Amino acid sequence: MTASSPLVVVNIVTYNHARTISPCIQSLLEQQGFTCWENLYIFVIDNCSTDGTADVVQKRFSSDVRLRKNETNTGFTGAHNAAASFALTIGVDYVFILNPDVRLEPDALKHMLREMQDDPRAGMSCPRLYRADRKLIPVEPKRFDSTGMYITPSIRHFDRGSEELDSGQYRAPEYVFGASGAAVLMRAAFIRDVALSCSEDTQYEIFDDAFFAYREDADLSWRAQWLGWKCRYIPRAVGYHKRAVLPERRAELPKELNAYSVRNRFLMQLNNYAFWNNSGGTLRALYRNALVVFGVLLKERSSISALRSVVQLAPQALRNRSWIMRKRRVDSYALSKWFSAVPYTEPALSSPEPEADPIQTVCAIVVNYNSGRRLGSCLRNLSLARVDLLDEIALEVRVIDNASADESGEQLASMFTGVRGFSFSLEERNLGFAGAINKAAAETAADALLILNPDTLIHADAIRALASEMKRQPEIGALAPILTSLDGELQRSYTLRRFPTIGTTLIELFGIHRIFPSNVWTRKLYMLDDPVIENYLERIESNVNEPGENSEKPLLVDQPAAACLLVRKSAFDAVEGFSEQYWPAWFEDVDFCKRLRTKGFLSAITNSASVLHEGGYSTDTLKEGSFQRIWYRNLLCFWKLHGTANEYLLMRGAVPAALCLRALFLILRSLKDKLKRKSSPQTQRDQGITLFKIAMNPWGK
Numbered sequence: 001m002t003a004s005s006p007l008v009v010v011n012i013v014t015y016n017h018a019r020t021i022s023p024c025i026q027s028l029l030e031q032q033g034f035t036c037w038e039n040l041y042i043f044v045i046d047n048c049s050t051d052g053t054a055d056v057v058q059k060r061f062s063s064d065v066r067l068r069k070n071e072t073n074t075g076f077t078g079a080h081n082a083a084a085s086f087a088l089t090i091g092v093d094y095v096f097i098l099n100p101d102v103r104l105e106p107d108a109l110k111h112m113l114r115e116m117q118d119d120p121r122a123g124m125s126c127p128r129l130y131r132a133d134r135k136l137i138p139v140e141p142k143r144f145d146s147t148g149m150y151i152t153p154s155i156r157h158f159d160r161g162s163e164e165l166d167s168g169q170y171r172a173p174e175y176v177f178g179a180s181g182a183a184v185l186m187r188a189a190f191i192r193d194v195a196l197s198c199s200e201d202t203q204y205e206i207f208d209d210a211f212f213a214y215r216e217d218a219d220l221s222w223r224a225q226w227l228g229w230k231c232r233y234i235p236r237a238v239g240y241h242k243r244a245v246l247p248e249r250r251a252e253l254p255k256e257l258n259a260y261s262v263r264n265r266f267l268m269q270l271n272n273y274a275f276w277n278n279s280g281g282t283l284r285a286l287y288r289n290a291l292v293v294f295g296v297l298l299k300e301r302s303s304i305s306a307l308r309s310v311v312q313l314a315p316q317a318l319r320n321r322s323w324i325m326r327k328r329r330v331d332s333y334a335l336s337k338w339f340s341a342v343p344y345t346e347p348a349l350s351s352p353e354p355e356a357d358p359i360q361t362v363c364a365i366v367v368n369y370n371s372g373r374r375l376g377s378c379l380r381n382l383s384l385a386r387v388d389l390l391d392e393i394a395l396e397v398r399v400i401d402n403a404s405a406d407e408s409g410e411q412l413a414s415m416f417t418g419v420r421g422f423s424f425s426l427e428e429r430n431l432g433f434a435g436a437i438n439k440a441a442a443e444t445a446a447d448a449l450l451i452l453n454p455d456t457l458i459h460a461d462a463i464r465a466l467a468s469e470m471k472r473q474p475e476i477g478a479l480a481p482i483l484t485s486l487d488g489e490l491q492r493s494y495t496l497r498r499f500p501t502i503g504t505t506l507i508e509l510f511g512i513h514r515i516f517p518s519n520v521w522t523r524k525l526y527m528l529d530d531p532v533i534e535n536y537l538e539r540i541e542s543n544v545n546e547p548g549e550n551s552e553k554p555l556l557v558d559q560p561a562a563a564c565l566l567v568r569k570s571a572f573d574a575v576e577g578f579s580e581q582y583w584p585a586w587f588e589d590v591d592f593c594k595r596l597r598t599k600g601f602l603s604a605i606t607n608s609a610s611v612l613h614e615g616g617y618s619t620d621t622l623k624e625g626s627f628q629r630i631w632y633r634n635l636l637c638f639w640k641l642h643g644t645a646n647e648y649l650l651m652r653g654a655v656p657a658a659l660c661l662r663a664l665f666l667i668l669r670s671l672k673d674k675l676k677r678k679s680s681p682q683t684q685r686d687q688g689i690t691l692f693k694i695a696m697n698p699w700g701k
Contacts, residue, residue, distance in 0.1 A: 006093035017100035075212035103136035111236040123190030123229030126179035132240035148176030150343035153281020154288040178221020215264035228329035228531035263306035270317035333520035334529035352472035359467040363446035371454035388460035400436035434578035455614035462609040477571030477601025480560030481609035509658040554604035562589035659695035663688040
């Protein structure tokens with residue numbers, strides 16, 4: 001099959017589903033863009049049904065479906081593993097696991113396939129499922145069945161949105177912990193990678209065969225997270241599910257099913273659990289496990305056999321765990337975020353639209369403060385880019401000079417006087433970075449703002465690529481290029497950053513990141529814990545792309561630096577621009593991206609655009625101690641605006657404490673150097689005294 005028409009195999013495992021199998025299969029035959037035996041194969045595996053399910057399939061769909069009748073009930077896991085393994089031998093691109101009690105809308109599979117093809121980091125995906133009746137007609141009023149799976153610190157997994165009335169929620173594509181086994185689309189590469197074993201007869205164990213049925217989907221989702229794969233929730237794909245197994249109906253379920261549920265809870269933990277990846281929830285997990293055991297012993301005695309089975313199957317489960325831990329690509333700290341009492345998700349971009357939101361005019365805003373020669377180089381590049389883009393993008397350039405003392409703004413203003421598309425504003429006072437950007441933005445009607453530091457060199461190709469990506473992705477409010485130093489080295493700390501947390505902030509405040517640079521908090525802050533991002537960067541540095549992967553697809557990050565940032569004007573206006581509380585600079589870009597997120601806009605980087613960035617020039621022009629005073633004051637401002645009351649109180653104490661410790665270290669080192677008659681101890685002592693002064697009044701100016 002070609003890349004444009006991938007082969008999808010649908011595997012349906014039945015066990016007494018005569019009532020629902022017909023509407024299920026019929027909905028598959030009606031899928032838009034798919035034709036049976038061309039790009040869609042439907043396999044039905046019947047696990048010894050006694051209600052005539054196999055006869056219904058054979059009578060109504062014999063020419064469209066390949067039916068296999070198992071002589072013994074191999075369970076959900078065994079039947080799906082065998083069917084998927086066979087599918088992989090015929091060169092399948094995707095395997096769609098579907099319950100026989102699910103009916104899909106005609107465009108569901110089309111949407112799922114499209115978004116999976118456009119998102120190589122997603123190994124599996126799930127649709128938006130609603131509750132259905134016995135005829136697979138949605139129950140009115142509409143209630144959600146599943147919008148992906150989430151897992152709690154006590155190791156309970158639930159279907160997100162289950163039983164909630166639909167009031168317009170869950171409409172954005174997201175990454176979720178995992179997918180319900182009722183409907184999940186998997187790429188072939190994912191299956192080969194996460195399969196626990198592959199025997200000589202090419203039997204891929206996607207689901208742990210020991211589970212037989214129930215919780216096998218949560219176990220697979222957990223394993224996939226360890227191996228660095230994402231599960232994508234696709235709201236455009238809609239289905240209807242007649243769910244039989246619900247926690248509140250446990251007393252009504254067959255004893256065998258409840259026993260599987262008990263046993264598989266413990267097998268799942270033996271396969272995947274690591275104390276250090278759920279440290280905050282370990283006590284809750286142990287407490288919940290104890291409740292389950294006592295519940296079995298005192299109330300549900302029919303499940304006692306399940307506890308014995310756990311002991312018998314534990315050696316194999318521990319072997320599985322050993323295999324997963326050896327192969328894992330994600331560290332424990334990165335995985336811990338998924339264990340949350342409130343469903344945790346991560347934003348995902350939707351499939352790009354060719355002409356979603358045109359970017360026809362761009363206003364480049366350059367804020368100057370004693371930039372010297374850098375400003376001239378920046379503007380000359382913009383002048384060349386403006387000419388190159390004339391037939392595609394109308395580029396205007398606005399320079400705001402914040403009362404520079406080196407006359408760089410005045411000199412360049414005189415040089416560019418009369419040059420079309422360029423305007424200069426020479427301020428009598430320093431408006432700060434945020435104030436200058438806001439002033440320029442208020443004076444333009446451009447579709448997008450290109451915020452540039454004077455120490456950047458940008459070309460027309462980069463502007464063209466940024467505008468093109470933003471045009472195709474309406475969710476993106478801020479898009480940054482790959483920043484490189486003048487010698488071509490990737491500036492990772494500018495390009496890839498998450499929003500600060502208390503942990504990442506304290507680690508940097510107290511300098512622990514300098515002593516232990518590979519600590520989990522620093523890795524989290526700079527996204528070193530994501531194997532997909534590591535591969536993304538490796539391809540940038542080697543200029544090599546994996547087969548079939550879209551190298552230009554933007555990568556979502558929390559807060560790309562504003563050294564070079566294309567901002568959608570509508571998004572800028574929605575958050576009322578940059579906050580001028582962060583005067584004169586630093587943290588205003590973090591605050592801006594965080595407020596963008598609250599308005600539904602995402603921030604991203606794209607490797608289709610690269611910009612040279614010198615970096616660090618701003619701090620060179622400040623007086624001794626000014627940078628530290630400004631930086632720490634704005635750090636406190638950020639936590640005051642975005643942290644809880646307790647977090648802000650913690651930071652109010654942590655900042656002076658960290659500064660005092662660092663000041664003491666500098667003074668002691670200066671004394672040590674003085675005793676050894678080393679040069680320049682005075683500088684270190686003065687730096688220490690300056691830090692002490694800031695510690696006494698971090699809010700001071």
